[in-house]
Amino acid sequence: MEATEKNNWYEVCVGLFKKIAGEQYVLLKEEDLKNYDHDETENLHFLPDVVIKPRTAAEISEIMKICNEYKIPVTPRGAGTGLAGGALPHFGGVLISMERFNKILEIDERNLQVTVEPGVITEVLQNAVKEKGLFYPPDPSSRGSCFIGGNISANSGGPKAVKYGVVKDYVLNLQVVLPTGEIIWTGANVLKNSTGYNLTQLIVGSEGTLGIVTKIVLKLLPHPKHDLLMLVPFANLEKAGEAVSAIFRAGFTPSALELVEIDALKIVSKMIGDNVIPVTDDIAAHLIIEVDGNHMETLMSEMEAIGTLLTQYNCGEIFFADDTQQKAALWKLRRRVAEAVKLDGYTIEEDTVVPRAELPALIKGVKALGEQYNFHAVCYGHAGDGNLHIRIKKEGSPYSLNNPEIVPSLKALFTLVKKLGGTISGEHGVGLVQKEYMEVVFDAANLSIMKGIKKVFDPNNILNSGKIFDI
Amino acid sequence: MEATEKNNWYEVCVGLFKKIAGEQYVLLKEEDLKNYDHDETENLHFLPDVVIKPRTAAEISEIMKICNEYKIPVTPRGAGTGLAGGALPHFGGVLISMERFNKILEIDERNLQVTVEPGVITEVLQNAVKEKGLFYPPDPSSRGSCFIGGNISANSGGPKAVKYGVVKDYVLNLQVVLPTGEIIWTGANVLKNSTGYNLTQLIVGSEGTLGIVTKIVLKLLPHPKHDLLMLVPFANLEKAGEAVSAIFRAGFTPSALELVEIDALKIVSKMIGDNVIPVTDDIAAHLIIEVDGNHMETLMSEMEAIGTLLTQYNCGEIFFADDTQQKAALWKLRRRVAEAVKLDGYTIEEDTVVPRAELPALIKGVKALGEQYNFHAVCYGHAGDGNLHIRIKKEGSPYSLNNPEIVPSLKALFTLVKKLGGTISGEHGVGLVQKEYMEVVFDAANLSIMKGIKKVFDPNNILNSGKIFDI
Numbered sequence: 024m025e026a027t028e029k030n031n032w033y034e035v036c037v038g039l040f041k042k043i044a045g046e047q048y049v050l051l052k053e054e055d056l057k058n059y060d061h062d063e064t065e066n067l068h069f070l071p072d073v074v075i076k077p078r079t080a081a082e083i084s085e086i087m088k089i090c091n092e093y094k095i096p097v098t099p100r101g102a103g104t105g106l107a108g109g110a111l112p113h114f115g116g117v118l119i120s121m122e123r124f125n126k127i128l129e130i131d132e133r134n135l136q137v138t139v140e141p142g143v144i145t146e147v148l149q150n151a152v153k154e155k156g157l158f159y160p161p162d163p164s165s166r167g168s169c170f171i172g173g174n175i176s177a178n179s180g181g182p183k184a185v186k187y188g189v190v191k192d193y194v195l196n197l198q199v200v201l202p203t204g205e206i207i208w209t210g211a212n213v214l215k216n217s218t219g220y221n222l223t224q225l226i227v228g229s230e231g232t233l234g235i236v237t238k239i240v241l242k243l244l245p246h247p248k249h250d251l252l253m254l255v256p257f258a259n260l261e262k263a264g265e266a267v268s269a270i271f272r273a274g275f276t277p278s279a280l281e282l283v284e285i286d287a288l289k290i291v292s293k294m295i296g297d298n299v300i301p302v303t304d305d306i307a308a309h310l311i312i313e314v315d316g317n318h319m320e321t322l323m324s325e326m327e328a329i330g331t332l333l334t335q336y337n338c339g340e341i342f343f344a345d346d347t348q349q350k351a352a353l354w355k356l357r358r359r360v361a362e363a364v365k366l367d368g369y370t371i372e373e374d375t376v377v378p379r380a381e382l383p384a385l386i387k388g389v390k391a392l393g394e395q396y397n398f399h400a401v402c403y404g405h406a407g408d409g410n411l412h413i414r415i416k417k418e419g420s421p422y423s424l425n426n427p428e429i430v431p432s433l434k435a436l437f438t439l440v441k442k443l444g445g446t447i448s449g450e451h452g453v454g455l456v457q458k459e460y461m462e463v464v465f466d467a468a469n470l471s472i473m474k475g476i477k478k479v480f481d482p483n484n485i486l487n488s489g490k491i492f493d494i
Numbered sequence: 495m496e497a498t499e500k501n502n503w504y505e506v507c508v509g510l511f512k513k514i515a516g517e518q519y520v521l522l523k524e525e526d527l528k529n530y531d532h533d534e535t536e537n538l539h540f541l542p543d544v545v546i547k548p549r550t551a552a553e554i555s556e557i558m559k560i561c562n563e564y565k566i567p568v569t570p571r572g573a574g575t576g577l578a579g580g581a582l583p584h585f586g587g588v589l590i591s592m593e594r595f596n597k598i599l600e601i602d603e604r605n606l607q608v609t610v611e612p613g614v615i616t617e618v619l620q621n622a623v624k625e626k627g628l629f630y631p632p633d634p635s636s637r638g639s640c641f642i643g644g645n646i647s648a649n650s651g652g653p654k655a656v657k658y659g660v661v662k663d664y665v666l667n668l669q670v671v672l673p674t675g676e677i678i679w680t681g682a683n684v685l686k687n688s689t690g691y692n693l694t695q696l697i698v699g700s701e702g703t704l705g706i707v708t709k710i711v712l713k714l715l716p717h718p719k720h721d722l723l724m725l726v727p728f729a730n731l732e733k734a735g736e737a738v739s740a741i742f743r744a745g746f747t748p749s750a751l752e753l754v755e756i757d758a759l760k761i762v763s764k765m766i767g768d769n770v771i772p773v774t775d776d777i778a779a780h781l782i783i784e785v786d787g788n789h790m791e792t793l794m795s796e797m798e799a800i801g802t803l804l805t806q807y808n809c810g811e812i813f814f815a816d817d818t819q820q821k822a823a824l825w826k827l828r829r830r831v832a833e834a835v836k837l838d839g840y841t842i843e844e845d846t847v848v849p850r851a852e853l854p855a856l857i858k859g860v861k862a863l864g865e866q867y868n869f870h871a872v873c874y875g876h877a878g879d880g881n882l883h884i885r886i887k888k889e890g891s892p893y894s895l896n897n898p899e900i901v902p903s904l905k906a907l908f909t910l911v912k913k914l915g916g917t918i919s920g921e922h923g924v925g926l927v928q929k930e931y932m933e934v935v936f937d938a939a940n941l942s943i944m945k946g947i948k949k950v951f952d953p954n955n956i957l958n959s960g961k962i963f964d965i
Binding site for chain 2: 131132133134135136156177178179180184185188189191192201205207208209210211212213214215216217218219220221222224225227228229233244245246248268271272273274275276317318321324374376377378379380381405408409410441444445446447448449450451452453457461464465466468469470472473475476478479480491492
């Protein structure tokens with residue numbers, strides 16, 4: 024990236040930005056800029072030179088044309104809940120906050136679609152469509168604060184992905200402002216589309232490097248009427264992993280299948296002062312299993328059958344969450360694991376993903392690497408998808424980018440993941456913090472093609488440059 | 495495309511191809527080449543100069559390197575069942591037939607995945623995984639003869655797409671030979687992946703223009719244990735369309751929801767000499783509705799509830815297919831509609847797709863355009879997805895590319911489709927026959943980006959050049 028020096032554009036362009044977006048929506052004071060210098064990734068702070076809060080695609084188009092002309096680095100930002108540093112303005116320049124794109128434009132009940140702006144909070148969207156009996160399944164742990172636009176940027180998942188898929192499976196069409204200022208729709212508002220290259224799917228998960236999403240058309244489903252939840256303790260991690268595979272093999276597709284290792288559970292239970300899940304010495308991990316559907320009797324018989332199956336894998340006593348309150352308590356515990364272990368000093372939430380049956384091998388491998396590289400790891404995540412979050416604690420080595428104390432252990436971890444048929448990120452994205460490891464999982468030809476695509480969209484390399492890879 | 499003249503490469507390269515693939519797998523005689531000069535698109539014939547039938551990705555890599563050096567046009571070909579001319583060697587040159595890539599490499603029961611070569615017939619794959627209790631849902635009408643590689647090329651769908659999605663929803667990872675000869679894997683064998691740009695989804699539906707797929711990793715599901723099928727006549731096409739929307743709105747997700755207009759039904763019934771569906775004068779269209787799942791009682795109650803709902807839309811007497819034989823007869827009828835109307839003189843199977851509630855407006859619009867442009871149209875297709883196949887008959891105007899008698903009516907049709915929120919192709923692809931209409935649904939900026947991506951993969955524009963768009 025050859026960014027233009029700030030003193031070559033600042034004076035002229037700030038005035039133009041104010042004309043485009045309105046003076047009150049262009050922030051310049053350090054105290055204001057500081058609110059935008061970080062996300063949920065540990066220990067990373069980069070101050071932008073300017074923050075702009077536009078309201079329309081046309082405004083963003085004008086801003087992009089100026090930034091493209093002056094080669095000003097531009098960082099698009101949602102709610103700042105990312106875990107890979109994807110929304111950090113590490114080259115300074117202009118940060119475009121999408122916070123004013125906060126309208127649900129249309130819930131189309133005839134077609135089971137919703138058109139929404141990217142700054143809508145995911146849970147707000149979910150609740151709005153649920154009121155109409157409709158269902159938008161992707162539900163990252165941060166759903167109470169993250170933006171739907173950020174979810175598209177990272178191709179987010181969450182617990183329901185195991186049955187319902189991830190964000191990419193719900194995005195039908197996107198309005199995008201290109202780095203050069205053109206505004207396009209990537210596709211059409213249809214469920215099937217074989218018309219030209221799939222630009223929609225290319226934008227999803229591209230971490231704001233190819234364009235700025237300004238409108239989103241999502242597919243919705245009828246909301247399932249019922250769900251049942253159970254918690255299953257295992258004395259042995261590998262048996263828990265085998266049980267996960269067996270559930271699918273037996274023909275069941277749970278709507279959530281989460282794993283929480285006992286170390287993580289102890290920490291989160293302590294933090295929220297809750298003992299909804301019993302913590303005893305003979306337990307290595309819990310599975311949280313949910314089924315959903317429209318027929319309660321069918322669900323009851325499915326739950327019973329899954330329970331019977333699990334006894335073959337030496338599970339402990341199964342706890343059925345009987346009512347809404349118990350379910351909520353269980354989910355609260357699960358959703359707050361990341362926060363709790365982070366507060367306990369476990370840094371860098373890794374987002375490894377492997378074929379689901381390889382989960383026991385991955386967990387075993389992580390523990391072995393911990394001994395080799397002298398770190399302690401806690402594991403939790405979406406076992407049904409093979410998507411395992413790992414946080415590590417290493418005495419005397421707080422996390423920072425390219426920390427020579429940390430890099431070799433992560434390289435070894437991702438090499439293992441690759442060997443197991445997996446990859447670096449299942450739902451967080453690569454951003455700043457994982458880009459060093461892209462070569463572990465991709466050949467030079469892959470990276471060369473990705474960089475070529477980046478150049479097609481962004482010839483001057485101004486938009487979220489240096490995320491995913493360097494050019 | 496500036497293709498090298500045949501006499502500049504033929505003598506030298508044919509010898510090289512024989513060394514790479516083996517003499518018996520390089521076809522040069524016109525009688526042999528003729529088998530590869532057409533697909534299922536009407537009236538299009540283009541003879542390749544050479545047909546090569548390689549067996550490995552390494553062989554294809556060597557062939558591509560030579561073709562790239564000599565700038566020889568290369569056309570990859572599956573089973574030749576395409577409906578958009580995507581596999582036709584319209585610039586001559588080398589045709590690479592994937593027919594020897596015919597192995598199912600591994601059915602991974604632990605992870606519910608299958609690794610398969612692209613020349614495996616779709617139905618063969620479906621049956622092989624079904625024997626293990628597993629399910630690969632995408633089922634184009636041609637599944638008994640088409641190749642899975644071709645399905646990936648077109649991002650095929652079929653009746654089950656309404657519940658289970660299309661090919662893109664099952665492809666986890668692809669081994670691809672790039673036009674320049676490198677061999678890459680596009681992703682990883684995982685259910686969630688946010689690691690770099692989604693090259694997997696970019697290849698799916700790219701109609702063999704970006705690379706030649708040599709290995710495919712697909713996601714599988716547990717096979718549902720039961721299904722139920724019913725046939726519902728409607729006196730009014732628009733009521734049938736409204737009923738389709740109402741089914742989803744009421745919370746049902748059928749595993750198939752097909753529409754057959756009465757004109758199409760008459761023709762197919764006559765062809766196969768079957769009166770499994772009653773053809774009476776007061777019927778305008780039929781819906782074929784299937785539900786599937788693991789609990790027969792649940793399915794029975796769903797079918798009953800759907801039936802009750804449909805009576806609100808003035809449906810006629812519902813026919814329940816009681817046994818395997820009746821179901822098979824109904825599906826046979828549905829699957830052979832395209833063939834029957836084609837034989838009856840209806841040419842060009844259009845593949846329009848709109849938001850599903852717009853289906854009545856589309857059908858009405860098609861009929862109106864027929865009066866305006868003096869053609870007769872028959873409609874059938876995947877109503878649950880809003881994917882409507884339309885074939886037209888115009889006296890004195892047999893189909894050919896860019897026929898001035900036909901082009902204006904298709905432009906008008908696609909303009910209507912776009913206005914309804916839809917697009918040109920839901921599952922067939924653009925290929926040769928629809929590329930003239932890309933500008934109806936895409937802006938210049940979209941097309942410019944697509945062409946830029948093509949150049950990144952294929953700098954010399956040798957691979958299936960002139961499909962989807964001209965460069």
